Amino acid sequence: MRRIMIATVLSVAALALALAVVVGDLPDPVATHFGPDGSADGFSDRSTLWVTTLGIPAVVAGLLTVLTSALPASLPRGVRWVRGIPVGIVWTVGGIMLATLWPQRGLSDASDVRVAGSAIVLGLSLGIAATLAASRLAPVVDPPETTGRAPAGLPRADLADDATALWQGTTPPGRFATWLTVGLVGAGLVAGILTAWWLGLVLVAVGLLPLAGARFRVTIGPASVQVSGWLGGWPRLAVPLATVTAARASTMRAFEYGGPGLRLAVGQPITAVVTGTGPALDLVRTDDSMVRISLVEADRAAAVVNSLLDRRGHSARPDGATDGPG
Amino acid sequence: MLLTIDVGDDRPLYLQVAASVRRAVVDGQLEPGAALPPTRDAAAALGVNPETVQRAYRLLADESVVVARVGRGTRVRDDLxxxxxxxxxxxxxxxxxxxxxxxxxxxxxxxxxxxxxx
Structure with missing residues (x-):
């Protein structure tokens, strides 16, 4: 996390430098809000730019740095990009701000400026790229590996001793996420037709994000449990079985971790894939962290995982194994 | 849906994969229209060559159990x-x-x- 913090501070410093370069050439007052057609409809004193352009993203990035530093050290593979969000926020807001300020250089009256909607698209693109790049700075930490069997008393699947198994299931469809997507994409299409294309594009792009968390495919194999979302398999999460000690079926509420989707519980070592209230597969890891996944057939999945855990370095079936569903 | 192969089974691996898919359909774990695991995922999870899984899926397609469509993967026939x-x-x-x-x-x-x- 220290590297991410340094990257966040350097990003804020770069934004401050960029602002210092352009601020002297800007009109006063400066245009700070724009209508759908790109014309300025809101103005601020030039001196306030240090607060709006630099202070706000710096404070937000600082808060997100505190939040992300509270995440468990061993996040499942595939969600480590979350650690780069503080840096991404600085580049997103900074990118949008600078893209709207840059055309105002040398103008005597800010009302003459027109800003292309692509400024927002540019800012979002910069933010995504910066998030992914910064997340690579975080060290990859996996929980310790184990070859132990799952605890006796947990359900097992009826697998032959020498069998290799693949189990695949899906999460229940997430109604909340689906309706959110329908609403945002619909609003985006209307906005794109009636106002500005870029506004529609941004709304449609943002609207597709909840769809990614509306339904997931869960694949269990001897090596890992893989969870992949709808949008080309994204978001994708992988939990190596070597880091799992037990699997259980439980129940998870839709808003237990703040809402549906891929959730990282701050202050708790829990990563959750939530699509709604219902059955869930709980994977307990060797560092006592847990991955919880909404799953239609959570009991079957837990039985398969436990059977696969038993096979790590062993060929015989465990004593007391119950014949779970298969 | 559970697919299994057993190294102690004398049958060729692709026949075991195909039998496993048939069993999943008969048991109701794979409903008509449901997608089969992508070849690469299934092969990686089962520890077999992707060609083994492809061969099993081709056999099932020849038996009219599944249908393969470009961009949609391999699915159980809707009218099965x-x-x-x-x-x-x-x-x-x-x-x-x-x-x-x-x-x-x-x-x-x-x-x-x-x-x-x-």
Missing amino acids: DPGLLGLDTAIDELVARAATLGLGRAELAARIAADGGS
């Missing part, structure tokens, strides 16, 4: 009757068992007809 598939599978097993006893299809059919008339 799992009950009839279960019956066909049971018949195949019966024929195989009769063969181990030296009975041909005609003899087996005669025994079934005789049994049905009793």
